[in-house]
């Protein structure tokens with residue numbers, strides 16, 4: 001047991017911090033990572049990785065693509081990309097009075113955060129024995145990934161305001177030593193609500209039996225992020241992605257921020273070349289000052305459009321309240337039944353299908369999620385797209 005200083009911006013206290021290394025699966029703790037050819041020698045005539053140095057079999061490579069040396073395996077470490085991510089999150093944290101000492105050794109990159117979710121589960125949870133805790137309604141991949149990894153899922157639902165039921169969560173975690181991970185989505189999908197950082201920190205302080213993973217896929221639409229807190233707390237990991245605020249869902253670049261002791265394990269486990277040269281190059285460019293400005297301007301535009309949708313949607317006859325928070329790039333709205341004006345799954349499903357099949361507008365039906373009766377989740381699009389959504393909803397609900 002080690003004593004560490006933890007400050008959450010408004011508070012500072014001594015916490016007992018069990019090393020995360022003790023929480024890793026025994027096989028992961030002992031893992032000797034694959035050593036790739038380039039870890040040994042980097043210069044000279046490189047004939048040590050069975051690459052093809054004669055041709056790259058794409059007939060129309062651009063000059064820029066040629067510079068990526070696609071016949072070569074990519075850099076498995078990408079320290080420069082990781083440094084750019086640290087710079088971004090450290091600068092934001094400093095502005096919010098949070099710790100700001102992330103370094104590249106606090107990062108593991110994944111093929112989207114979906115790969116990162118799977119990697120954390122594999123690092124910490126023994127198949128057939130261990131469990132994860134989730135807080136529904138939440139992102140569906142946590143359970144899918146648990147099913148793939150043969151892990152049971154314990155649920156402690158969010159409360160009616162879509163906040164964490166912190167005491168109940170702590171009680172469940174403390175009572176069951178086979179729970180090795182608690183996943184909290186902040187801002188939540190589908191709730192759209194940023195969780196309270198103090199609630200998250202309270203759980204990490206009270207529970208030493210596993211890792212609290214905060215999925216911040218949408219954090220740039222609200223914030224602040226918990227990412228920098230991982231340097232002071234071994235049992236906290238934070239997931240981010242370039243898929244949302246950066247508009248790069250097709251790139252597949254997810255980021256796990258973790259204490260060095262956990263990040264070492266995650267980097268040892270990952271396929272050495274999981275991030276392609278093309279992904280790395282685009283991520284590098286997305287993290288330039290000019291690109292970050294585009295990201296921020298885009299976020300501001302989406303936030304403004306979100307406010308417009310929040311004002312307009314409830315005016316449409318047949319729609320009810322906006323449900324959940326306004327901290328992400330989507331909103332949830334209730335579809336009411338025709339007779340009584342109460343939220344209706346049956347009607348929401350009908351409208352959802354009508355929109356997709358006759359109006360060519362596809363939103364997401366979320367009525368089966370806890371406390372989301374009758375809800376459609378609508379991503380905030382461009383102004384024109386949002387105008388169309390409003391128009392087709394009006395049409396569909398009056399038919």
Ligand SMILES: Cc1ncc(COP(=O)(O)O)c(C=O)c1O
Pocket residue numbers: 111112113114115139185188189215217240241242243249253254
């Ligand atoms: C909460 C949440 N986490 C993670 C993801 C997946 O992100 P990625 O594209 O990085 O795999 C999504 C995608 O919708 C999401 O909603």
